[in-house]
Amino acid sequence: MSEDEIKHPLATLMKQKYGVTKQSSLRLNSDDSLFVVFRKIANYIYKNGEWNDQDYADAIKSYLENTDRGNTDKREIVSIVKDPGGQQVLRTNRNTYIINYEDKNSKKLYFILDQDNKSWSHQGDNYYKVYDPNVTWVIGNQNYTLGYGKLLNDLMQEWQSTKQEVPLDEFKAQLYRLTSHKYAKKSWQTQFQETALGNLSYQEFMTMTEPIVENEEDLSGKGPEELKRISRRFKASALQNNEQLAKQYLGRRVRLRSWQTAYEANQINRFIKNYLEKTYNIVRQQRYERDLDKQTHAKSWETKKNIDKATQQIMDRSSLHQYFSKIELDNDVDLKAFGYFEDEVKRLMSHMPLANDKNILRLRKLGNHRALGMYVPSLDTIVLEFRKQSEVRKDSNGDTVGISSFIHEYGHYLDYHLSKWPLSLENNFKPLITQYTKNLANSNLSDSKVEYLTTPTEVFARGFELWSYESAKLRGNLIGQEKEYNAKTGAIEYQAFDSSLRERLFNYFDQIPQLKEIKPELAIDTSQFEKVKPLETKEDVSDAHVLKDLSIKALQRWTDNPEKLEQLISVTGTSMQMNNPNRLLALDQLQWEKLPTMVPAQELKQLKMTPDQGIHKVRGFVQKSNKHWISSEMYSLPDLLKQAKGDLELTKQLKALDKPQKQYNQEKVTKLLDQTSLKFKNSDNTITKAFKRAERYILLDSLSGQVNRQPFRFTNEERELLNKAVPELLKVMYLRVTEAASKEEKNLRTKLQPTISKNISVPLNRSKTIKR
Numbered sequence: 001m002s003e004d005e006i007k008h009p010l011a012t013l014m015k016q017k018y019g020v021t022k023q024s025s026l027r028l029n030s031d032d033s034l035f036v037v038f039r040k041i042a043n044y045i046y047k048n049g050e051w052n053d054q055d056y057a058d059a060i061k062s063y064l065e066n067t068d069r070g071n072t073d074k075r076e077i078v079s080i081v082k083d084p085g086g087q088q089v090l091r092t093n094r095n096t097y098i099i100n101y102e103d104k105n106s107k108k109l110y111f112i113l114d115q116d117n118k119s120w121s122h123q124g125d126n127y128y129k130v131y132d133p134n135v136t137w138v139i140g141n142q143n144y145t146l147g148y149g150k151l152l153n154d155l156m157q158e159w160q161s162t163k164q165e166v167p168l169d170e171f172k173a174q175l176y177r178l179t180s181h182k183y184a185k186k187s188w189q190t191q192f193q194e195t196a197l198g199n200l201s202y203q204e205f206m207t208m209t210e211p212i213v214e215n216e217e218d219l220s221g222k223g224p225e226e227l228k229r230i231s232r233r234f235k236a237s238a239l240q241n242n243e244q245l246a247k248q249y250l251g252r253r254v255r256l257r258s259w260q261t262a263y264e265a266n267q268i269n270r271f272i273k274n275y276l277e278k279t280y281n282i283v284r285q286q287r288y289e290r291d292l293d294k295q296t297h298a299k300s301w302e303t304k305k306n307i308d309k310a311t312q313q314i315m316d317r318s319s320l321h322q323y324f325s326k327i328e329l330d331n332d333v334d335l336k337a338f339g340y341f342e343d344e345v346k347r348l349m350s351h352m353p354l355a356n357d358k359n360i361l362r363l364r365k366l367g368n369h370r371a372l373g374m375y376v377p378s379l380d381t382i383v384l385e386f387r388k389q390s391e392v393r394k395d396s397n398g399d400t401v402g403i404s405s406f407i408h409e410y411g412h413y414l415d416y417h418l419s420k421w422p423l424s425l426e427n428n429f430k431p432l433i434t435q436y437t438k439n440l441a442n443s444n445l446s447d448s449k450v451e452y453l454t455t456p457t458e459v460f461a462r463g464f465e466l467w468s469y470e471s472a473k474l475r476g477n478l479i480g481q482e483k484e485y486n487a488k489t490g491a492i493e494y495q496a497f498d499s500s501l502r503e504r505l506f507n508y509f510d511q512i513p514q515l516k517e518i519k520p521e522l523a524i525d526t527s528q529f530e531k532v533k534p535l536e537t538k539e540d541v542s543d544a545h546v547l548k549d550l551s552i553k554a555l556q557r558w559t560d561n562p563e564k565l566e567q568l569i570s571v572t573g574t575s576m577q578m579n580n581p582n583r584l585l586a587l588d589q590l591q592w593e594k595l596p597t598m599v600p601a602q603e604l605k606q607l608k609m610t611p612d613q614g615i616h617k618v619r620g621f622v623q624k625s626n627k628h629w630i631s632s633e634m635y636s637l638p639d640l641l642k643q644a645k646g647d648l649e650l651t652k653q654l655k656a657l658d659k660p661q662k663q664y665n666q667e668k669v670t671k672l673l674d675q676t677s678l679k680f681k682n683s684d685n686t687i688t689k690a691f692k693r694a695e696r697y698i699l700l701d702s703l704s705g706q707v708n709r710q711p712f713r714f715t716n717e718e719r720e721l722l723n724k725a726v727p728e729l730l731k732v733m734y735l736r737v738t739e740a741a742s743k744e745e746k747n748l749r750t751k752l753q754p755t756i757s758k759n760i761s762v763p764l765n766r767s768k769t770i771k772r
Contacts, residue, residue, distance in 0.1 A: 008378060010286040018150045019055065022048040023290055026283050027451070030441050034192035034269060037276050038178045042147025044283065051146060053082050059149025060097055060111045060140075066152040067176040068169075069124060069138060075101040086110045090137055094119075110137040117141045124180035148179045155275055164271075166264045174268045196244035197259055198266030205259045208238035212253065231255055274427065281425055281433065281456045288455045292376050307331060317715040318342060319563070323349040325358040333363050333386050339710025341386070341403055344478055344526040346563075351521040352410065353514035355417030373405030375412035375461075382409045406478040411464030415457050418514055424456035432505055433459050439496040453493050466497055467509040472519050476526030529567075531591040532557075541619050547631040551581035551621075554588040559730040562714055562722045569694050569712040571595050572738060573701020576745060577659070580738055582620040582634070589618045590636075593711075597658050598634035607653050615639045664752050666704040672748055673699065687725075690718040691737060698741040703748060 014020040026044045028037055049055075057080040063069065065077060079100045086096030092112055099109040112119075119141050128136040140148075152175060159171060177183045177191055200208070209232040231253040239246040307315070308331050318327045320342055329338065341363075360379065363386035373384045384403055415424050423429060437454045445453070452458065468474040469485055485494050487502065497505060509515050535553055539546045558568045568587060575583050575595040586595050600622045604611060611617070616636040621629045637658055644650040673679070678692050678699075697712045714722065722730060 008286075008289065010282055010289065014282065014286060017154050018045045018049070019051075020045055020048045021050060023283075023287055024048055026280070026287075027447075028280055030438065033189045034273055034276070035178055035183055035189065037280070038148075038151065038272070039144065039184075041276060041279055041283075042144055042151055045147040045150050046143040056095075056113060056142070056146060057081060057097060058153075059146040060099075060113070062149035062153040062156075063140065063145055063179065064099065064111070064138070066156050066172060067124075067179055068172050069126070069176060069179075075103045078102050080111070083110070089135065095142075107134045107136070110135075111145075112137055112139045113142050113145060114139065115142045117143045120144070120181055122181065124176075124182075144179075152179070155272070158275060159271065164267070166267050170264055171268055174265070174272070178272070191265075192269055194266045194269055195262050196242065196248070197254070198262035198264075200259065200263070202259075202263075205256070209234050209254065274430065277430055277434065278425065278427070281430065284451070284455050285422070285425065285457055288452075288457065289377055292374065293378055295374075310335060314338060317713050319346055319566070319713050319716075319719070320349070320361065321716050323352075323354065323358065324361040326360040328360070328362045328364075330364045330386070332365065336710060337386070338363070341477075342713075343711055344403075344476055345406065347524065347526045348406075348474075348476070348478055351518050351524070353414065353418070353518055355414070357417060359413055359417075373409045375409040377412075377416050380413075380416075382406075382413060384409070403477055404480055407468050407474070407480075408461045408465050411461035412457055414464065414514075415460045418512065422457060422460075423512070424460035429456070429460065429508065432463070432501065432508060435501050435504075436496055439498060439501065440493075443492050443496070445492060453496075462493060463497070463505045464509065466494065466502065467506050467515075468522060470502070471506040471509070472522035474522045474524065474526070476524075476528075478526050529591055529593045534589045534591075542631050544621065544629055544631045547585075547619060547621065548581070551585050554584040555580075555731060555734075558584060558587060559734050560727065562719045562730065565722075565730050565734060566712050566714060568734060569697060569737075572741075573698040574705070576698070576702045576742065577661070579621065580735070582618075585620050586618045586634075590616060596639075597637040599637050599640060599654070599657055601633040601635070603657060604635065604640075607650065609640070609644070609650060609654075611635050611640065612643050615643065661702065661749075663705045664703050666700065666706060668752070669700055669704045669748070672751060676744065676748075678744075686717050686721050690714055690722065691733060693718075694733070694737045695741050695744070698737065699745060699748065702741070702745055703752070 024044065024047055026040065028040060032040070061077055061080050068074060077099055080097050081100070083096055083098040086098055087093060090096060090110060090112065095113040095115055097111045097113065099111065101109075119139050122139040123141055123144055125139055126136060127139070155175070159168075164171070174191075177188075182188075183191060197205075212231045212233055232255065233251075233253060234245065234249050236250075239250055307329075311329050311331055311333065314335055315327050315329055320327055323345070329335075357380065360381040362381055362383040364383055365385065373382070375382050384406060386403065415422050419426070424433070433454065433456055436459050437450075440450050440453060443450070453462075465480060466485055469479055469482075483489070484491050487495060487497065487499055489495075510519070535550055535557065537546060537550055541547050541550060558564045568584075571587055571592075571594060572583065575586070578586065578595070578598070582598070583595065586598060590596075596616075598618060598620065602622065616639050618634050619631060620634045622632040622634070623629050637654065640654055641651060644654055673696055678696050680689065680692060684692065693714075694712065700706050701709065
């Protein structure tokens with residue numbers, strides 16, 4: 001299989017099934033009958049292929065064999081060849097083909113193929129010579145005959161590959177009607193519609209009806225065929241809740257044979273309808289993919305060559321590489337915003353199902369594409385509109401910006417990757433598309449917009465959004481909000497999923513094994529620091545020894561893998577005034593992205609302040625005057641300030657408890673760090689670099705507050721080595737890094753403090769000094 005065939009499996013499928021090599025417009029209307037749909041798709045096949053004489057011969061053979069047209073004695077066709085001599089026999093200038101049978105009797109059958117496509121009024125008709133009845137022919141337009149032949153061939157293969165209750169002759173008879181101009185009139189359309197009688201099962205029909213007989217003896221000894229001929233009638237009680245049946249059969253006779261005919265007709269029409277809908281969905285999805293390919297031409301989707309150094313480092317170090325095969329950022333992507341985005345995606349993806357093939361994630365500005373996000377199947381790429389941090393949730397027009405479309409685009413990815421065939425094109429999803437299309441028909445949207453919204457993969461991705469939000473309870477910046485998804489007041493494309501359809505939709509997604517497994521884990525808010533259950537102990541934590549054991553467990557927990565250690569390092573720089581045990585206990589109990597200043601209960605007692613019930617608190621260590629450490633409750637200072645709002649004196653006293661360290665220019669701190677042992681050297685190995693980067697991050701955070709602060713991240717190479725290392729290494733790494741950072745911070749603060757310089761080369765003018 002070529003690379004293009006791998007990238008475009010739907011195009012490959014259409015070529016295999018029908019010989020289609022191109023694409024054009026195909027529009028089916030909601031009121032199109034089965035007959036019209038069959039004819040439109042046949043014409044589409046003809047327009048989008050390159051055909052030769054053999055293709056026409058094969059199509060004629062399929063057209064005749066699958067409808068038993070022109071062959072009343074059902075002889076087996078051996079070959080069909082173009083026969084110019086037939087033009088003389090039939091006195092026509094149109095292309096003529098002769099049908100050769102295995103049984104060579106005197107009867108001859110020709111097929112006249114109108115290359116000008118002006119014979120629709122004779123499509124499929126049989127003729128014979130008055131003076132020579134052994135010479136017969138069938139007439140057909142070139143376009144419809146070829147399209148019908150291709151469709152009939154594939155349709156018959158699908159019919160025969162499934163177990164069918166209906167006799168083959170009945171199926172062929174309906175195919176005959178579908179391919180004959182005679183049945184184009186509206187008066188015949190009931191032939192292609194399902195009936196209420198045919199929708200009843202045998203058991204339902206027999207229960208709802210009763211035989212019309214004089215006495216029970218009339219039924220005794222009757223065989224199945226005789227019973228079919230006995231008239232029956234519907235019971236009045238059975239028709240009370242069935243308006244269609246009541247309208248047609250109330251007070252009228254109905255035979256079992258009539259039910260059987262209606263039942264078989266429904267089975268046939270339903271099979272053909274499902275087949276045509278599936279084919280149409282493939283055509284629409286193929287066109288959808290083609291339009292995406294046009295928007296994403298190769299050059300604009302190649303990795304940029306002139307990427308800024310800082311951006312390249314973020315791309316290389318991103319922890320998202322464990323979920324995506326490649327990460328690409330534009331130079332104008334806000335790197336600080338990316339840090340928040342990266343955290344959210346990581347929290348989400350740790351729960352999301354992954355296919356065998358990881359896809360590519362690109363963050364760009366998509367102004368030219370008029371989209372907030374895209375998934376391009378041929379490139380297996382998710383691309384998101386990415387803007388500044390101030391625009392992470394809303395843009396100036398009030399529309400949700402790109403990152404909120406992540407779940408939608410990931411839904412496309414799952415559609416294409418959770419199965420060998422797109423899930424949205426499978427039979428069990430098709431009824432949902434049909435109902436969604438009907439619901440959207442009542443909107444004021446343009447035809448082109450409806451066509452786009454009802455593309456199978458779009459319905460799937462939008463349905464996956466709703467399932468994630470309403471059923472799985474996922475929240476955060478990577479998914480939309482209630483006002484978009486509300487069934488009554490939300491966006492039109494979501495209102496079309498009414499309550500009934502939503503119930504069916506959620507049941508569908510619940511049945512997908514990969515989603516059923518992870519659903520309980522998705523009830524999270526990805527915009528929040530992902531929490532785990534805080535450590536607990538049955539012992540009394542007011543005992544300092546018990547609390548010490550708990551802090552050791554916290555150290556073990558938050559250093560048991562590189563990802564948790566990254567979170568721990570991320571909160572350390574801004575909480576350097578805390579000791580390690582208190583920091584670990586606060587992180588484990590609060591699990592915030594930034595730890596607040598904590599006030600011991602003893603100090604609040606001195607201020608005569610009683611904390612409210614909702615004040616966040618942790619259990620930590622407090623040093624007494626005798627330098628002994630005891631266990632104490634500690635309360636969040638920001639929460640206490642909110643409680644004291646309005647009490648100026650108490651607020652002043654509380655603020656006095658906060659002793660923030662002075663912050664310095666980030667660039668200045670960075671230059672000073674490069675003058676210490678923390679400067680990176682070419683000789684540094686990967687682990688040494690990891691140690692240095694962790695300590696530098698903590699010091700930058702503590703000394704400058706890191707204006708463009710992002711959560712700490714190991715590089716992929718560092719993370720890979722740390723995952724393979726002995727478990728104790730991460731714990732040792734944290735303890736050494738924080739100890740070294742604590743000592744280095746004091747030295748750096750001394751160097752960063754301004755000094756008073758005196759110019760000793762200029763004599764001091766005492767008189768001016770005294771006067772001044």
